[in-house]
Amino acid sequence: MDKELIYLDHAAATPMDARVLAVMQPYFSDCFYNPSSPYEPAVKVRNDYDKAKHSLAVSIGAKPGEIIMTAGATESINLAFNGINGHVVVANIEHHAVLNCAKRCVHTIIESDERGFISAEAVKSAIKPETQLVSVALANNELGTVQPLREIAQVVKSEREARLIRGDKTPIYLHSDASQGVGQLDINVARLGVDMLTLNSGKIYGPKQVGLLWLASHVRLQPLIVGGGQERGFRSGTENVAGVIGFAKALELVVEHRKHETERLAELRDGLQQFLTEAFPKTIISGHSRHRLAGHLHISFPGLDGERLIFLLEDKGVLVSTGSACAANKGTRSHVLTAIGLSPAVADGSIRITLGHLSTTENIKRAGEIIADVIRREYQRVSK
Amino acid sequence: MDKELIYLDHAAATPMDARVLAVMQPYFSDCFYNPSSPYEPAVKVRNDYDKAKHSLAVSIGAKPGEIIMTAGATESINLAFNGINGHVVVANIEHHAVLNCAKRCVHTIIESDERGFISAEAVKSAIKPETQLVSVALANNELGTVQPLREIAQVVKSEREARLIRGDKTPIYLHSDASQGVGQLDINVARLGVDMLTLNSGKIYGPKQVGLLWLASHVRLQPLIVGGGQERGFRSGTENVAGVIGFAKALELVVEHRKHETERLAELRDGLQQFLTEAFPKTIISGHSRHRLAGHLHISFPGLDGERLIFLLEDKGVLVSTGSACAANKGTRSHVLTAIGLSPAVADGSIRITLGHLSTTENIKRAGEIIADVIRREYQRVSK
Numbered sequence: 001m002d003k004e005l006i007y008l009d010h011a012a013a014t015p016m017d018a019r020v021l022a023v024m025q026p027y028f029s030d031c032f033y034n035p036s037s038p039y040e041p042a043v044k045v046r047n048d049y050d051k052a053k054h055s056l057a058v059s060i061g062a063k064p065g066e067i068i069m070t071a072g073a074t075e076s077i078n079l080a081f082n083g084i085n086g087h088v089v090v091a092n093i094e095h096h097a098v099l100n101c102a103k104r105c106v107h108t109i110i111e112s113d114e115r116g117f118i119s120a121e122a123v124k125s126a127i128k129p130e131t132q133l134v135s136v137a138l139a140n141n142e143l144g145t146v147q148p149l150r151e152i153a154q155v156v157k158s159e160r161e162a163r164l165i166r167g168d169k170t171p172i173y174l175h176s177d178a179s180q181g182v183g184q185l186d187i188n189v190a191r192l193g194v195d196m197l198t199l200n201s202g203k204i205y206g207p208k209q210v211g212l213l214w215l216a217s218h219v220r221l222q223p224l225i226v227g228g229g230q231e232r233g234f235r236s237g238t239e240n241v242a243g244v245i246g247f248a249k250a251l252e253l254v255v256e257h258r259k260h261e262t263e264r265l266a267e268l269r270d271g272l273q274q275f276l277t278e279a280f281p282k283t284i285i286s287g288h289s290r291h292r293l294a295g296h297l298h299i300s301f302p303g304l305d306g307e308r309l310i311f312l313l314e315d316k317g318v319l320v321s322t323g324s325a326c327a328a329n330k331g332t333r334s335h336v337l338t339a340i341g342l343s344p345a346v347a348d349g350s351i352r353i354t355l356g357h358l359s360t361t362e363n364i365k366r367a368g369e370i371i372a373d374v375i376r377r378e379y380q381r382v383s384k
Numbered sequence: 385m386d387k388e389l390i391y392l393d394h395a396a397a398t399p400m401d402a403r404v405l406a407v408m409q410p411y412f413s414d415c416f417y418n419p420s421s422p423y424e425p426a427v428k429v430r431n432d433y434d435k436a437k438h439s440l441a442v443s444i445g446a447k448p449g450e451i452i453m454t455a456g457a458t459e460s461i462n463l464a465f466n467g468i469n470g471h472v473v474v475a476n477i478e479h480h481a482v483l484n485c486a487k488r489c490v491h492t493i494i495e496s497d498e499r500g501f502i503s504a505e506a507v508k509s510a511i512k513p514e515t516q517l518v519s520v521a522l523a524n525n526e527l528g529t530v531q532p533l534r535e536i537a538q539v540v541k542s543e544r545e546a547r548l549i550r551g552d553k554t555p556i557y558l559h560s561d562a563s564q565g566v567g568q569l570d571i572n573v574a575r576l577g578v579d580m581l582t583l584n585s586g587k588i589y590g591p592k593q594v595g596l597l598w599l600a601s602h603v604r605l606q607p608l609i610v611g612g613g614q615e616r617g618f619r620s621g622t623e624n625v626a627g628v629i630g631f632a633k634a635l636e637l638v639v640e641h642r643k644h645e646t647e648r649l650a651e652l653r654d655g656l657q658q659f660l661t662e663a664f665p666k667t668i669i670s671g672h673s674r675h676r677l678a679g680h681l682h683i684s685f686p687g688l689d690g691e692r693l694i695f696l697l698e699d700k701g702v703l704v705s706t707g708s709a710c711a712a713n714k715g716t717r718s719h720v721l722t723a724i725g726l727s728p729a730v731a732d733g734s735i736r737i738t739l740g741h742l743s744t745t746e747n748i749k750r751a752g753e754i755i756a757d758v759i760r761r762e763y764q765r766v767s768k
Binding site: 005009012013014015016017018021028029030032033034036037038039040041042071072073074075077078095096097100101104202207208209224225226227228229236237238239240241242243307310311314319321322324 | 389393396397398399400401402405412413414416417418420421422423424425426455456457458459461462479480481484485488586591592593608609610611612613620621622623624625626627691694695698703705706708
């Protein structure tokens, strides 16, 4: 990456950590064997693969046998929804992967509040006797708002117990896509209280197109991809040995450094937020003021054009986005900003700044000055 | 890989070519951007990704817009079957991925002949008015038998034209999994006459868990994985930029060297086959005598135990398999060998030898001597 650039879009993609790439290297051309082959060098590869799955399991407080490796969060989410033949509950600020999966089922879409917060009460009132799945992301990818998953888990658990008492065998599961929260939040599955958890390697300085779906032992799923029977029959296809080993290392690293890194990013983000809100009093910060990812800053400059700001900032070496990078958001207003009730004039003047490993005290200070300068010129331009 | 080892299982896995890894390297930690992000460095990544897809398309004589990138052949096959709501025709020697996809539909399983050859006549007689898909692998992964795809394509085309004439709008497609034939056969989609083609990077010295599904413009499919709308909505998920760029390079390389490499492998294989059949006259070679992949040698030593042979050979540094490496084949007799009518005594004494880049005149000669020595001792042991 160009040293001159200040990358502030860590929620869209992260550079692979050199330590991650280092542990992957042997599996490209030397230990290349098919882990299902019978001879010793292949058995060693199988063992290394299993060790990586064990490490992934340990990082989330689960058992290795409960993890299904996938080609990323989108596939994991699709797998979590597969085989659900009842009603599902999702929120209007979820990622398109969740929303599009929900559309394939009978569904209820609940509303978040103006902070992008999904209350346990809203989930509770949407659950019907035939509800089989509730899917709530651990943290929203645009706003950084962290959801009250434990409270939502309690609601799902109560419903499950009520069904048990009345002899109703309809299952109900809570799935959470934790792609955006992994580096900064507790992701112990028991403490979160979820039944299924999606993780994504590409967002935590690991290889892209590697992910996992954790499922509690009581969850009954249908495989999305059938074939040779890998991943206990839940996800066939020759294993991505290098990718899974890299993912395990990436997760170990972010879990190990979580506390320090979260504090560091929150301090940098808060400083940048304070600087910009003081410079531009009309600025609107979206997302929950307390329950928000440390590196996220969603900021709106009413009356300005966010897409134009992105290109002006890029011209000065600062890379930010207007929101989610996925193809579904090309040239349209973010469904998340509409969902939290931002007026078009505010929504259209928004940028998403997400800090991460490439953020330093120096480059965040410099980014603040560049952003302020660009915003000032833009306000001058539009006021003419 | 240990220099002492003689790897004869190229059909199970291949080491990544150093030239492939070299073109991938920049995309791990430097050009790591999300190709859907709006700023210039990400646009460059998008362009590089598109160029790789263009190269993949050129290698098979197709248009880039007709290619959907996947996480490997198994996913491609599942995608090819997705959205088919009529009858499907497959053969009894197909890979488990195809057989298990077919089981999800109303299906007819046709029989191959004793060489593992699927005749166009057998396909023709299995097609019903409601048949929507015929799926035939370009070459069988255990026997190496190459199928008469052009003739089968003609049958499918005739059926399509007959439906057109009688005003029947039921579509019928021919899909082929070409995972095993790419390095050695013509894979021009127009010349093959297929409507859908599956390719796999991991079998051609490219990265694992990268594949593609090519589909002709008239094919109507349902996405298997929904979300952010990548791959024209047919396969969502942040793109595997490094993987796709590596796959494109791997395909370029095998296509470029196909003629020479095929001749080289056929000569080595034929020499090995002759040596072993002369040494052990009871030996049975399976697969088609003419239409067979150059690197494949499926050989049975009646009365011996193939699984035991694998471990004895490994002990002498020769790595072979009993057949497909996939998890579905663990500890059970190959469905392919049953399908071609091998008696249990013959099937159980089989090994699959597959040559490739790691094969040399010297190590194949040495492998032949080691195999002959092991077989001789085993026949002595069992005759006592």
